[in-house]
Amino acid sequence: MKFGAELLPDKNLNKLDKFAYKLENNGFSQIWVADHFNNRNTYCVLTSIAKATDKVKIGPGVTNPYITHPAETASAIQTINEISNERALFGIGAGDKFTLNKIGLGWERPLGRIEEAIEIIKSLLAGKKVDFNGDFFELNNAKLDFGANNSKIPIYLGGQGPNMLKLAGEIADGVLINASNPEDIRFGIKQIEKSNSDTEIAAHTSFSIGEDGEKAKEKAGNVVAFIVASVPESILERHNISKERAKKIAKEIKKGDYQKATSLVNKRMIEAFSVSGNVNGCIRQIDELKNAGADNVVLGSPIGYKKTRGIELIGKKIIPNYQ
Numbered sequence: 001m002k003f004g005a006e007l008l009p010d011k012n013l014n015k016l017d018k019f020a021y022k023l024e025n026n027g028f029s030q031i032w033v034a035d036h037f038n039n040r041n042t043y044c045v046l047t048s049i050a051k052a053t054d055k056v057k058i059g060p061g062v063t064n065p066y067i068t069h070p071a072e073t074a075s076a077i078q079t080i081n082e083i084s085n086e087r088a089l090f091g092i093g094a095g096d097k098f099t100l101n102k103i104g105l106g107w108e109r110p111l112g113r114i115e116e117a118i119e120i121i122k123s124l125l126a127g128k129k130v131d132f133n134g135d136f137f138e139l140n141n142a143k144l145d146f147g148a149n150n151s152k153i154p155i156y157l158g159g160q161g162p163n164m165l166k167l168a169g170e171i172a173d174g175v176l177i178n179a180s181n182p183e184d185i186r187f188g189i190k191q192i193e194k195s196n197s198d199t200e201i202a203a204h205t206s207f208s209i210g211e212d213g214e215k216a217k218e219k220a221g222n223v224v225a226f227i228v229a230s231v232p233e234s235i236l237e238r239h240n241i242s243k244e245r246a247k248k249i250a251k252e253i254k255k256g257d258y259q260k261a262t263s264l265v266n267k268r269m270i271e272a273f274s275v276s277g278n279v280n281g282c283i284r285q286i287d288e289l290k291n292a293g294a295d296n297v298v299l300g301s302p303i304g305y306k307k308t309r310g311i312e313l314i315g316k317k318i319i320p321n322y323q
Contacts, residue, residue, distance in 0.1 A: 001290055001322040003314070004030030004202065006061055006300040007049075009040035016045055017052035022308065024056040026315025027323075032061020032091055032176075032298060036099050043076045050084035057089045061204075061298070062158040062176060064095030065117035066105050071142055073117070074124035078147040086151040091176055092117065093158030096230065111163055112136065118155060118171055125153055158204065160184065161232055162191045169195030174296070178227070180205040180275045180285075182292035183238060189293045200296060203289045206274040207299035209310045209318075213278035219305040220274040221265040222258070227273045228265065229253050239272035275299075279317045286318065 005023050007016060020031055031049060035042040042060045049058055058080065063073060073092075081088035094110035101107075116134040123130045127148025132139040157168035158176040168175035169192035177188040185203055192199055206223040210216035228241065229250035236243055245264060252261035270276060275285040275297075286297055304310020 001294070002029045002296040003319050003322070004028060004032055004296060004298040005303070005311075006032045006034055006204070006298055007045075008034050008301050009042065009045045013040070013045065013048045016040075017048055019307070019311070020049040020056070020058075021052050022311050024053045026311050027319040028056060028315075030057045030059075030089060030296075030298065032059060032089070035060045035063040036096065037067065037103060038099065043080060046080045047083055050080065050087070055087075057087050058084055059089030060091055061089075062091035062093040062156070064093060064100070065113045065136070066095050066100055066107075067103075070117040070120040070137060071124060071139060074121045075144060077121075077153060078125060078144060081151065081153055082147055088153045089156065090121070090153050091156045091158055092121075093176070094164065109135075111167060114157065114164070115167060115171065118157070122155065156200075156202065160188065160235065165191035166194055168192060169197035169199050172199060174200035174202055176202045176204040176298060178204050180207075180289075181239070181272050182288040184235065185289055185292040185294050187238070201294050202296035202298050203294040204298045205289075205300055206276075206302075207282070208274060208276040208302050209279065209282050209304045209313050210306065211278060211313075212305070213276075213281050215305045216278065217270050217274070217276045219302045220270055220276040221262050223301050224269050224273045225249050225258070225261040225265050226253065228269050229261070231273075239268065241268055241272060279313060283318060283321060286322075290322075
């Protein structure tokens with residue numbers, strides 16, 4: 001099993017470089033950098049991380065086809081591949097609805113938009129001249145003037161809904177299933193298998209570890225609030241979570257009262273939408289994800305109630321169990 005980590009670029013570059021270096025030296029094989037307009041630019045951060053590391057694979061996790069045109073995205077990830085000596089990964093998804101709404105962007109027809117974007121990006125990365133006239137994007141004899149070689153940048157599609165997961169099985173090398181619970185992994189694999197695919201299954205989790213398991217779970221609540229507010233109602237039903245409570249959390253997030261939103265997160269939500277607790281508890285939950293069919297676990301925010309210590313615990317106590 002592989003282990004990746006998501007870095008939220010909410011710190012200065014020196015700190016992010018140190019985190020990346022520590023992740024690499026604690027056995028992580030992938031670093032994904034989140035892409036939101038309100039944080040540092042993903043590709044600038046990836047450039048810095050490329051210089052601070054030697055072996056770990058790096059990429060946006062995940063970008064979206066609403067803010068940036070896929071031609072510009074293809075250029076950016078090809079540049080990262082060049083800077084990192086061919087260590088680039090590429091993650092794309094529908095984007096965060098709350099964040100997109102803040103800058104006046106809707107969230108219309110994500111499935112079709114992503115399908116077109118991936119087709120364009122694949123063609124440009126392969127060095128092809130692209131003529132494309134789709135519902136969302138148009139290219140006329142467009143081509144990247146650099147970077148086409150024999151290296152292939154793996155494309156991962158992030159999602160959790162049945163149609164997006166089925167699409168991932170059809171057109172992506174891997175799928176980042178936004179799931180910390182084995183039930184959601186099993187559901188996701190069923191959708192992907194409909195495409196007769198050997199797509200890599202990565203469980204993209206909210207992860208929090210610490211010697212004090214209760215503190216680690218409490219820290220996870222900050223992230224779980226956003227997850228609960230944005231998941232489809234079918235997923236809330238799967239985990240027997242109150243839709244009314246989820247709506248209250250979404251309302252507080254929209255108002256910007258994140259502390260109030262987190263206070264509404266309960267134990268059932270933590271169990272459904274995070275891998276969190278002490279070392280033994282986290283190992284048990286990772287085992288469940290592996291047994292459900294995950295090939296890869298991406299450890300997302302907050303990592304731990306103390307991030308540096310969390311990385312050390314994962315490197316010394318978690319990853320060695322799977323090598």
